[in-house]
Amino acid sequence: MSEQKLSDNERLKRESNFLRGTIEQDLQDELTGGFNGDNFQLIRFHGMYQQDDRDIRNERTAQKLEPLHNVMLRARLPGGIITPEQWLVIDRFAEESSIYGSIRLTTRQTFQFHGVLKRDIKHMHQVLNSTGIDSIATAGDVNRNVLCTSNPVESELHQEAYEWAKKISEHLLPKTRAYTELWLDGERLDTPDEEPILGSTYLPRKFKTTVVIPPQNDVDVHANDLNFVAIADNGKLVGFNVLVGGGLAMTHGDNSTYPRKATDFGFIPLSHTLEVAAAVVTTQRDMGNRSNRKNAKTKYTLERVGIEVFKAEVEKRAGIAFADSRPYEFTGRGDRFGWVEGIDGKHHLTLFIENGRILDYPGKQLKTGMNEIAKVHKGDFRLTANQNLIIAGVAAEDKAHIEQLAREHGLLEDSVTEQRKNSMACVALPTCPLAMAEAERMLPAYVTDIEGLLAKHGMADDAIIFRVTGCPNGCGRAMLAEVGLVGKAPGRYNLHLGGNREGTRIPRMYKENITDAQILEELDTLIGRWSAEREAGEAFGDFVIRAGIIAPVVDSARDFYASNYDI
Structure with a gap:
């Protein structure tokens, strides 16, 4: 065969000269606001996506103008920590050089600029670099921004975990000098580039990594290729359980694609962390599918070659043997809103930022x-993987002033419901070229409708983990929600039910291609049953499974697409 x-x-990666392509020449082309040919894809490795405002696309076409091309940049911010000084710099750039003027906090625990025109791109990178931030490898077929649990309360343990997130990020970064040369006017050397971990053609597909501190699964480990679950002894980090092969993206109409939970490979001591990270990445690099990108993620490699085969190869490359996993438990994944005091006596204020749009x-x-x-x-800011923001490290004498500023500007409101805090959406329209339906723009009013249903059935103080994505690529992590909507067309979604609050179960499709109004009708009935039939403290996702409304997804590769009534 x-x-x-x-x-x-x-081909594109092989011919790119280590991600340079002809981007430099494209920047000088004033005939178009976009990037040509391969460069459209190559800029992703530098942390950018070319987009346009789809709301005005037809209008511009009628005027015989090309779409309003611009780029979205996603910063590299391991663990989501940023200083106030850095914040002031990115705020000023968003104000002066972005079409939309906003800063968006993302589910990848970083920030994005939207609407940056070609003429301002190089300036944008240099502004970020001046404050110690870059966008290297936040998109493309590489390991992307490394997430870390946002937990300033246990300050010493969190600091250790955060340092490992930074080390892993640096260890797995591309080594090509292309970013420095193109955007920072770096010196051009005659010596060839080398990519000892990623390889000259990089990875078969995007790769995502997290460091998580139980009991909070606030980074959604099962949405990621590689996860390090922190194991502590007397408050000190001693090692990690390693989980491999999670991912949520799928393709409508293609049953060879599906969301998958990560597989627990076992425990490693801290000293093996970087070797294991590299071994997992290089194993996926060499075994992953480079023919069909829809089946190129790590989750499909594990299913194709076998979990034990993949695990044995990682052990061989890292020169280690995984020990039995250490016990841990996830009890939730939401952010802790309001003020909390850490063990170091510092205070931390978590702000709810709807859709992460500042x-x-x-x-x-x-x-x-x-x-x-x-x-x-005087402390720092911590971006969460749930699109929220923590003002961390506040001294007791500064609390009142910080809170006053937050309340005066609408950043801190006591009226925000639990349901709103537990709802999330991807960007979708008008900027994402993949969006099939609304997500960010529809979420606020839709959550109000769900709040009304909860109140109607006497459940106003409770909440459902509710997430919306405008397409099946998974950016809003709807495939780990109790109620997940996946866009099919304008105003139409697939309705998935049955995830859990801990983020350890994938929901199953309950109704396909129905309108947002029909979804509310379904939820009205289901919430009514939940209110009347629930056991004490039973979450919505657990209820719909116990009541036989939906069958649980046990093995995604085998039963994700099975009919609810055939299981």
């Missing part, structure tokens, strides 16, 4: 408020 033909992305709105001057706080705050 002849070998399958490689995907065109493999912008000034009528009556809610979020962007101005963050700017004012950054001017006086």
Whole structure:
């Protein structure tokens, strides 16, 4: 049997001269606001996606203008920690050089700029670099921004875990000098580039890594290729359980694609962390599918070659043997809102940022408020994987002033419900080119509708983990929600039910391609039953499974697409 033909992305990477392509020449092309040919894909390895405003695309076409091309940049921010000084710099750039003027906090625990025109791209990278931030490898077929549990309360343990997140990020970064040369006017050397971990054609597909501190699964480990679950002894980090092969993306109509939970490989001591990280990445590099990108993620490699085969290869490459996993438990994954005090006596204020979009709105001057706080705050900011923000390390004498600023600008409101805090969406329309339906823009009003249903059935103080994605690529992590909507077309979604609060169960499709109004009708009935029939403290996702409304997904590769009534 002849070998399958490689995907065109493999050609693109091979011919790119270690991710340089002809990006430099494209930057000088004033005839278009976009990037040509391979460069459209190559800029992703530098942390950018080319987009346009789809709301005005037809209008511009009618005017015989090309789409309003611009880029979205995603910063590299391992563990999501940023200083007030850095915040002031990114705030100023968003204000002066972005079409939309906003800063968006993402589910990858970092921030994004949206609407940056080609003429401002190089300036953007240099501004970020001036404050110690880059966007290397936040997109493309590489290991992306490394997440870490946002837990400033247990300060010593969190600091240790955060340091490992940074080390893993640095260890797995591309070594090519392309980023420095293209964006920072770095010196061009005659010596060839080398990629000892990623390889000259990089990975078969994107790769995501986390460090998580139980009992909070706030980074959703089962959405990621590689996860290090922190194991502590007397408050000190002693090692990690390693989970491999999680991922949520799928393709409508293609049953060879599916969400998958990560597999627990076992425990390693701290001293083996970087070797194991590299071994997992290089094993996926060499075994992953380079012919069909829809089946190229680590989760499919594990299913194709076998979990034990993949695990044995990792052990061989790392020169270790996994020990039995140490016990741990996830009890939740939401952020701790309001003030909490850490064991070091510092105080931390978690702010709810709906959709992660920091912008000034009528009556809610979020962007101005963050700017004012950054001017006086002496600690740091911590972005969460749930699109929220922690003002961390506040001294007792500074609490009142910080809280006053937050309340004055609408950053801290006591009226935010538990349901709103437990709802999340991806960006979707109008900027994401993959979006099939609304997500971010529909979420606020839709959550209000769900709040109304909860109140109607006497459940106003409870909540359902609710997430919306505008397409099946998984950015809003709907495939780990109790109720997940996946966009199919404008105003139409697949309705998935049956995830759990801990983030350890994938929901199953309950209704396909129905309208947002029909979904509310279904939820009205289901919430009514939950209210009447639930056991003490039973979560919605657990109820719909116990009541036989939906069958649990046990093995995604075998039963994710099985009919609910055939299981």
